[in-house]
Amino acid sequence: MEYKAPVESYSGRVVEVVIGRGEKALKIGGENVLPFHFFEGAIANPPRLALEVLDSVPVGWSQWEVNPYKDVVSEPVQWANRALELGADLVCLRLVGTDPTGQNVPGDKAAELVKSVASAIRSPLIVYGSGDEVKDVEVLTKVAEVCAGEALLLGPVVKENYEPISKAALDYGHCIIAQSPLDINLEKELNVKLLKSFPRERIVIDPLSSALGYGMEYSFTIMERTKHIGIMFGDSTMQMPIIADLSSECAKTKQAKESEKQGLLWELVTAISLLLAGANIVVLRLPQSLKILREVLEGKL
Amino acid sequence: MVLIGESIHIISRRVSEAVRDRNASVIQELAKAQAEAGADYIDLNLGPAKKDPVGMTEWLVNVVQEVTNLPLSIDTLNPIAMEAGLRLCKKRPLLNSASGRTDSKAEMLPLAKKYNCDVVISVLTDKGCPPDVDSRTESIMETVAYANELGIPNEDIWVDPIILPVSADQKQVREALEFIKILPDLLPGVKSTVGLSNVSNGTPEELRGILNRTYMVMLGRYGLYSAIADTLDHELVKLNRGELPHIVDLIYKAMDSEPIDMSSLSKQEQDYVKTTRVLMGETLYSHAWLEA
Numbered sequence: 001m002e003y004k005a006p007v008e009s010y011s012g013r014v015v016e017v018v019i020g021r022g023e024k025a026l027k028i029g030g031e032n033v034l035p036f037h038f039f040e041g042a043i044a045n046p047p048r049l050a051l052e053v054l055d056s057v058p059v060g061w062s063q064w065e066v067n068p069y070k071d072v073v074s075e076p077v078q079w080a081n082r083a084l085e086l087g088a089d090l091v092c093l094r095l096v097g098t099d100p101t102g103q104n105v106p107g108d109k110a111a112e113l114v115k116s117v118a119s120a121i122r123s124p125l126i127v128y129g130s131g132d133e134v135k136d137v138e139v140l141t142k143v144a145e146v147c148a149g150e151a152l153l154l155g156p157v158v159k160e161n162y163e164p165i166s167k168a169a170l171d172y173g174h175c176i177i178a179q180s181p182l183d184i185n186l187e188k189e190l191n192v193k194l195l196k197s198f199p200r201e202r203i204v205i206d207p208l209s210s211a212l213g214y215g216m217e218y219s220f221t222i223m224e225r226t227k228h229i230g231i232m233f234g235d236s237t238m239q240m241p242i243i244a245d246l247s248s249e250c251a252k253t254k255q256a257k258e259s260e261k262q263g264l265l266w267e268l269v270t271a272i273s274l275l276l277a278g279a280n281i282v283v284l285r286l287p288q289s290l291k292i293l294r295e296v297l298e299g300k301l
Numbered sequence: 302m303v304l305i306g307e308s309i310h311i312i313s314r315r316v317s318e319a320v321r322d323r324n325a326s327v328i329q330e331l332a333k334a335q336a337e338a339g340a341d342y343i344d345l346n347l348g349p350a351k352k353d354p355v356g357m358t359e360w361l362v363n364v365v366q367e368v369t370n371l372p373l374s375i376d377t378l379n380p381i382a383m384e385a386g387l388r389l390c391k392k393r394p395l396l397n398s399a400s401g402r403t404d405s406k407a408e409m410l411p412l413a414k415k416y417n418c419d420v421v422i423s424v425l426t427d428k429g430c431p432p433d434v435d436s437r438t439e440s441i442m443e444t445v446a447y448a449n450e451l452g453i454p455n456e457d458i459w460v461d462p463i464i465l466p467v468s469a470d471q472k473q474v475r476e477a478l479e480f481i482k483i484l485p486d487l488l489p490g491v492k493s494t495v496g497l498s499n500v501s502n503g504t505p506e507e508l509r510g511i512l513n514r515t516y517m518v519m520l521g522r523y524g525l526y527s528a529i530a531d532t533l534d535h536e537l538v539k540l541n542r543g544e545l546p547h548i549v550d551l552i553y554k555a556m557d558s559e560p561i562d563m564s565s566l567s568k569q570e571q572d573y574v575k576t577t578r579v580l581m582g583e584t585l586y587s588h589a590w591l592e593a
Contacts, residue, residue, distance in 0.1 A: 185468060188587035196592070229585050237593055238585065 007040050008033075012234040014227075014280070015200050016044060017241050019090070019153045019175050020124025026090060028204065028280050029241030034227055035278045046297060048281045049290050050090045050126055051083035052247050055105070055113055056097040064260040065251065068287050076113060077120045084123055086287040087294060092126040092245070093117055098139045099130035107135075107142035114143045118150045126153040126283070128177070128245070133160045144168035153243075155179060156206060159190055166198045177243060179206040182218050184225055191237045200240060204281065209246040211253050212270045219244070223277035244279035246270050251285055264289055272296060302517070302541050303342065303527035305374050305395070306335030307498060309365070311348035320357060325364040332365045339542070340532040342395060343369060345386065347377040354382035362389045374421075374529070380408040387416040394418050397529075398461060400425040401444040414451050421494055422448060423461035424480075430463050432473075437462055437480045438487060445488055455490035459527065464495045467512060467579065467586050468503040474516070475582045482523040492526040500580070505588055510534050515576040517541065518552045552577050 009032075016030030030044030037043075057073050058066060068086065072078040080091045093114060097105040118125045127143055129136035140154050141164055155177025157165045162178070169176045178194055180187040187207055194203060207222045223242050230239035250256055250270050256263035268289045271282045275297075284290050295301045308331050311317050319327035332343050345361050347354075354377075362373065362385075372392035377383055387394055398421035399409035405425075413420035422444055424430065424437045431437045441460055448458060462480040465473040477495070484493055500516045501509035514537045517528055521541075532538060539545055551570055554561055555577035563571055572591050578584045584593075 184585065185587045188585050188593075189589040192587060192589035192593045233583075233585075235585055 005039070008037075009040070010034075010231045010234075012231040012236075012239055014230060015203075015240050017175055017201055017204055019126075019151055021149065021151045024122060024124050025151070026124050032231065034231060035276055045280075047275050047279060048089040049087075049293060049297075050092040050281060050283045051086065051088040051287065051290060052092045052094055052283055052285055053079045053083055053117070054097075055093065055095050055110065056103065061251070062257065062260070062263065065263070065285060077117050080117050080121045080125075083287075084121060087290055088123070088284075090123040090126060090281075091117070091121060092128065092283045094128045095139060095143075096130055098132075098135060100132050100135045102130075104135075107138040107140075108146070110139050111142040111146035114152070115147050115150075118147055118152065124151065124153070126155075126177075126243075126281075128155055131156060133158055137161050137164050140165045141168035144172040144174050147174070148172040151175060153177060153204060155204075155243075157190075157194070159186070159193075162190065162194055166194055169202070170198055175202040175204060177204050177206045178240070179208065182208045182210070182215075182222060184222050184229075187222070187226065188235075188237055191240070195237060200236070203240045205240050205242045206245055207242065209244045209249055209270070209274055209279075211246065211249040211256075212266055212273070213255070214249065214253060216270055216273060220273055220277040223274060223279060227278035241280035242278055243281040243283065244271070244274040245283045246274060247283050247285035268292055302521050302525060303494075304340050304532050304538070304541060305342040305344045305397075305494070305527060305529040306332075306338070306340030306532040307344050307346070307496075307529050308335055308531070308533060309344065309361075310346040311350075312346070320361065323360060325367075328361065328364050329368045332369050332371075335532045336369045336371055338532045338535070339538040340371065341527075342372050342374045344374040344376050344397065344529050347375070347379070347382050347386075350377050350379045350382040354379050355385040358382045358385040359389060362386050366391055376529075378405075380412065383409065384412055384416075387412060387418060390418075395459065396420040398423050399444075399448075401440045402427050406444070406447055410448050410451055410453065413448070413453050413457070419457050419459060419492075420448070420453060421459045421461050423463050425463060430465065430473075433476050434479045434483070437476070438483070442487065445491065455488055456492075458488075459492045459494040460484060460488065461494050461496070464497065464499040464516075466502040466504070467500055468588070471579070471582055471586045474500060474580050478519060478523065478580075481520050481525050485524060493524070494527040494529060495520060495525065497528040497530040508588070508591065510536065511572055511576050511591075512580070513537060514540055515552055515573055516580055518549050519556060519577065519580060522553060522556070548573055556581060558583070 013032035014029040017028045027045045033041040097103045129139045153175045156179035157176045209219045229235045250267040256266045374395040374397045375386035376397040396413045399405045400423040424440045462477040501512035555574045579590050
């Protein structure tokens with residue numbers, strides 16, 4: 001008798017989130033099997049690869065990190081288009097300039113920049129605020145308003161500021177990134193609270209991504225458990241796609257600062273690991289690691 | 302289930318200040334309130350009792366015994382304080398607690414024999430808390446055998462499986478439950494107890510009660526003999542007296558994964574079902590578990 005490998009089927013499915021409108025629209029998640037379990041079912045949408053773009057000239061980047069963009073680092077629109085030319089599925093715009101401990105760019109100015117980038121590129125846009133939970137309210141609600149209808153993916157939305165930001169995202173048609181500090185119970189709590197007033201189909205989970213050697217296993221295990229709980233156990237509050245925002249975490253490691261080769265390896269290995277854990281979007285800095293990762297995903301490596 | 306009132310606890314600021322200032326009325330009010338609420342024992346948690354262990358313990362035992370005839374549970378890891386307390390108890394006390402730790406076997410267990418009292422023996426070992434049912438079993442078999450050799454019979458031993466907070470390690474909640482279930486087969490004749498409120502440690506204060514109450518009913522189903530608990534929680538005492546049988550039935554149903562029509566239930570009943578599912582490990586815990 002011929003051997004037939006047993007095939008699992010699961011009760012849960014990851015929510016399909018669509019970011020961007022019209023021709024730009026990009027689907028995230030949607031799978032009803034565990035990451036890379038092609039043998040158990042169809043994976044609705046492949047993991048999406050984003051390259052990061054800053055709202056201001058990068059500070060503290062190594063020369064080799066700046067090189068692919070050295071002629072456009074002061075022009076976020078051109079930088080974003082360069083990222084897409086280099087193979088990114090979408091762009092992640094970081095509003096680091098809005099940080100109140102730095103340049104403290106006001107929300108309306110940041111929103112104008114986001115609008116100019118969003119309307120100039122052919123991909124949807126992820127927008128991360130500075131991570132200051134107070135300032136992000138001003139910045140992200142303004143971005144939501146000015147970019148109404150762009151279906152941006154806005155974050156981070158955290159326990160302390162989810163109400164005003166999610167309300168603005170709801171009113172102006174955007175998706176949000178629900179971020180929690182490497183703790184699956186807090187991750188669920190935020191989801192439960194958001195779901196009372198915000199649709200599941202517009203939430204992406206950011207459990208925080210740590211770099212290889214700097215706590216990556218915590219991120220890995222939380223992403224893995226999120227998938228288990230959502231897909232295998234059917235917990236509807238844990239079925240949203242996951243974003244692994246790992247580029248800055250990898251770039252700031254001692255190893256990445258030492259050499260280009262190590263920097264590339266660090267970002268690549270962290271990204272592959274978190275994809276295996278279940279990330280649906282990864283945010284990268286290096287076009288070279290994006291290129292290799294793409295080949296891995298397409299089965300060429 | 303035998304309820305051991307937990308409120309005289311050195312971690313409570315009111316209690317620690319009253320002990321420091323030798324303010325008897327604060328302690329006596331707490332003892333009386335728990336006795337009236339339905340406690341069967343009064344726990345006196347002395348903490349490590351590093352400063353003046355004998356004086357502090359003797360004072361505490363005396364002031365409590367002035368206002369209640371209930372037996373006492375002397376709760377400390379300090380053997381000097383423990384002996385000072387046991388010596389003064391008018392009713393047969395509970396030594397709370399000994400364990401499989403080397404120092405505990407050497408210094409605590411002999412006191413249980415010497416004062417012919419009941420003794421809580423936890424599954425803790427020199428390596429900490431055993432992580433699953435099998436390792437809990439291994440630890441307790443070893444420690445109880447040691448106690449038996451000292452001349453302490455199973456009937457005087459109250460086994461404590463160590464309850465960990467659901468917010469910290471959800472899986473452990475189920476492991477402790479399974480352990481209580483098999484305990485009568487492992488060690489015929491032993492009694493059992495838990496530090497019930499530990500299950501809700503780390504959970505927002507206003508939500509702790511329902512976790513404690515639900516877990517008490519779940520453990521009670523499998524024969525838990527006693528619990529160190531918040532006896533000032535009126536609903537907990539009522540549940541324990543069998544005055545809320547429909548809640549107990551619901552919790553059992555949820556434990557058995559029977560289908561439950563949530564829309565036909567009151568908010569209170571729904572909350573008990575949701576809490577049971579969290580404690581059984583069927584749904585992932587979050588502080589918002591009642592809101593989902």
